[in-house]
Amino acid sequence: MDTPRKLNTVSGMSSSEVEPSPARTDIVTIRTQRIDERAEARDVITRSFGRVVVADLAEALQDAPAGVDGLSFVAELGGYLIGHVQLSKSWLDAPKRLVEVLVLSPLGVVPEFQRRGIGGRLVNHALRQAARMGAPMIFLEGSPHYYQRFGFETASRRGFTAPSVRIPDAAFQVVVLPSHEPWMTGALVYAEVFWALDCVGLRDPNA
Ligand SMILES: CC(C)(COP(=O)(O)OP(=O)(O)OC[C@H]1O[C@@H](n2cnc3c(N)ncnc32)[C@H](O)[C@@H]1OP(=O)(O)O)[C@@H](O)C(=O)NCCC(=O)NCCS
Numbered sequence: 001m002d003t004p005r006k007l008n009t010v011s012g013m014s015s016s017e018v019e020p021s022p023a024r025t026d027i028v029t030i031r032t033q034r035i036d037e038r039a040e041a042r043d044v045i046t047r048s049f050g051r052v053v054v055a056d057l058a059e060a061l062q063d064a065p066a067g068v069d070g071l072s073f074v075a076e077l078g079g080y081l082i083g084h085v086q087l088s089k090s091w092l093d094a095p096k097r098l099v100e101v102l103v104l105s106p107l108g109v110v111p112e113f114q115r116r117g118i119g120g121r122l123v124n125h126a127l128r129q130a131a132r133m134g135a136p137m138i139f140l141e142g143s144p145h146y147y148q149r150f151g152f153e154t155a156s157r158r159g160f161t162a163p164s165v166r167i168p169d170a171a172f173q174v175v176v177l178p179s180h181e182p183w184m185t186g187a188l189v190y191a192e193v194f195w196a197l198d199c200v201g202l203r204d205p206n207a
Contacts, residue, residue, distance in 0.1 A: 028082070028118055030125045033072035038062065040081045041074060048084075048108025057199045058106055061088040066191035071102075073125055075109065075118045083109040085122040087130060087138070088193070092160070094186040102130050103190065104140040105199075123150045127175065136180040139188050141171045141201070151175045161187035166201030 033041055038059065045055040061067035066088040075083030085107045092099040104126055109118045127150060130138055139155060140147065155162065155174040162172040172188075194200050 027077065028121070029076045030073060030121050031076065032070055033074045033084070037074065037081065041072065041084045044074070044081050044084045044110055045106055045108045047110045049106065053197060053199065054106045054108070057193065057197050058084070058086045060193045060197060061086055061191070064088075064191065064193050066090065066193055071129075073122060073129070075113075075122055077113075082113045083118045083122050085126050087126055088191055090139070090191045090194075091189040092137070092184060092186050093189050094184050096183055098189070099136060099184050101188070102135045102138045103188075103194075104138050105142075105194075107142075119146075120150070123147070127151070127177075131177045131179075134179045135177055136184055137174050137176050139172070139174050141167055142173060144170050144173065147173050155188075159185045162201075163188045163190045164201040166203065168202070 042055045042059060045058050046052055049055075058067075058072070062072055067086065068089075071087040071089075073085050073087075074081050085104065087102045087104055089100055090103045092101045104123070107119060107122060109122070127138070138152075139160075140152065142152075144152075144154065152173040152175045154170060155172045156169050158174055158176070160172075160174055162169075190200060
């Protein structure tokens with residue numbers, strides 16, 4: 001009889017195993033997601049957000065040219081995944097030409113391990129990898145309270161235009177990396193996957 005495959009997420013752990021402690025979160029590893037960890041990463045994202053569509057987005061990005069291997073990062077503790085962050089390629093429509101840029105979305109840490117610095121370590125790791133790749137900037141939609149500590153700022157104040165009027169101005173953020181040049185201004189053009197899954201901005205159900 002086949003041995004059941006261990007599911008490497010905290011949802012596969014007993015409650016005593018998921019009890020967080022400072023000592024345990026110290027030994028969290030942040031690294032590139034492996035190809036065989038798609039299901040585990042999907043579970044982490046679904047549990048972090050409580051919504052399947054965000055996991056669908058990450059998976060679709062990983063399947064698309066926008067999210068070629070090496071742009072997904074995970075937080076691992078004792079063989080279990082507890083956090084995930086996705087970078088993907090989109091474009092900046094600059095006056096001179098289209099510029100390849102990165103988008104950070106989604107970012108999630110499973111509820112049992114939130115507020116222990118793991119989200120911060122995932123973001124900082126993604127920033128370092130993006131700079132290493134020579135990406136000029138990273139855009140995201142998110143809370144300014146959370147992301148400004150990593151160097152993100154309101155993108156419109158830097159002269160960038162959001163890809164949709166449904167993105168609140170304060171939520172549309174950018175961090176400019178060392179490869180950025182002054183002529184790189186204009187509108188963010190999201191990769192097709194964001195539109196196909198309707199994951200851009202906020203919808204008004206009463207409109
Ligand atoms: C957002 C998230 C990834 C942060 O990860 P984390 O490991 O809990 O965060 P850290 O421990 O690095 O940082 C904790 C700080 O983040 C803040 N924070 C956490 N979630 C936040 C949110 N949704 N909005 C604003 N601030 C948030 C906390 O208030 C805390 O701030 P403080 O240091 O000023 O007290 C995690 O809470 C999560 O997965 N949330 C659900 C999914 C989600 O909303 N993802 C972000 C989409 S933009």
